[in-house]
Amino acid sequence: MATGTEPHPPSSAGAQGVRDRSRATIAAGHLRTDRWWLAPAGTAAGLLAFVVYSTWRAFANADYYHAPYVSPFYSPCLAQNCKPMHAGPNWEIFGPWWGLSPALLILIFPLGFRLTCYYYRKAYYRGFWASPPACAVPEPHKKYTGETRFPLILQNVHRYFFYAALVVAGILTYDTVLSFRNEKYEWGHMGLGTLVFLLNITLIWAYTLSCHSCRHIVGGRLKHFSKHPVRYRLWGWVSKLNGRHMLLAWASLVSVALADFYVYLLASGAFDDPRFF
């Protein structure tokens, strides 16, 4: 060994982490003087706000369609109890026995995608689970096994949710195309809602394609980029997007809620869609 030293044996019980008896004896768990709590608190507040809003909207089973717009929370609508949408994303796969909101059938996929996303994992591990709350700030848990055991080992299924998210993004793209109709289903029209949908689908695609699993599948798994120039080029593009994954995660989270809220306002009669042409 370069230093001529050997690792110290673990301390006795009761002396945890930075208070381990082999380490510098400092009473305070951390000595940070900056506002380290602001980022995890803000993250937790933002995610909590979305959870509350989306739970309300997902279980509401109402005000999710106003021609030609369908809320992204309810698309595709896979139950017989869905509102009829002309040429819309309706498939009556679940019959009359399904009495709950049809949003619950589809939201599991984007929810799973975001729940297992590498960025959101960081966000909620820090914000909700304080593991750790911030860098060099001790976590309150006595034991830590990370993602080595059930249930957190299931985070490794992220790529399968990525595949599902591709399908969902494709369907939301279809919804956006449908938004170029008017309320009589005539093509060649556009309203403020069309812009909201365009913004949302752009951010949804950017977030989906910036995913770390996508980066791996597209080219990251390769050992020799020089033998796969097309995949190398694609990997380069995805890597650029991936550098903004956190930003895109938040932007698309806000935009999907905004698109849903816009449809809610229209469907509930609180607002009229300004038409451009």
Add this chain to the structure above:
Amino acid sequence: MSSYDARFRVWRGDAGGGDLADFSVEVNDGEVVLDIIHRIQATQASDLAVRWNCKAGKCGSCSAEINGRPRLMCMTRMSVFDREDVITVTPLRAFPVVRDLVTDVGFNYTKAREIPAFVPPSDLGPGEYRMQQEDVDRSQEFRKCIECFLCQDTCHVVRDHEENKTAFAGPRFLMRVAELDMHPLDAASSSGLDRKRTAQEDHGLGYCNITKCCTEVCPEGIHITDNALIPLKERAVDRKYDPVVWLGDRIRRRKG
């Protein structure tokens, strides 16, 4: 040129115990924290132990915690603090303390030895290695590492849980596994060594919950989490948790 007296609190002690000691010390324009520690050593505490070497952020010796944040003392400018601030300097808190600001970082050398080295390709001799730049770009980013061990110090897996030190190699050495697994000429797989699998099974990759503190503290700006740890996790998924990839590898014998 202006100077002022700053208030410093520096941890002094050894494995038997210690405490923060107060100092009032002169600061001049352009100085870094290591300069001030040296001034304390020269004028007020000649027996203050501190490890340092290059004063240029390239040797990785002067790692410490400044106001609770793992940083290189030589790369922390005094101008980032207000003159009224009390600046606290402690040794790295994830490792056993030796004396004052010096810690025993032997854990890292132990972990370094546990990573199997580069396996030379059997069909190439010395001087015959040829690699394309795009094939080594990823590994070269990781080679910027100066082994300051700030990432190892800040990683909560071992910082907050001494018991995990046996199972977890830490970000610096998982990055080493990633570097070798991405190396275009590493022949580990043909020698029966599956680095993707061992990253998970032998080096504790699953303990990493990608909270990115290693990336935040890296003085070389290496994207440890995004470019090494997450790609390595995805590679481990290929081996252990994705039946489709496993089947594809079996059928097509693809090598990438």
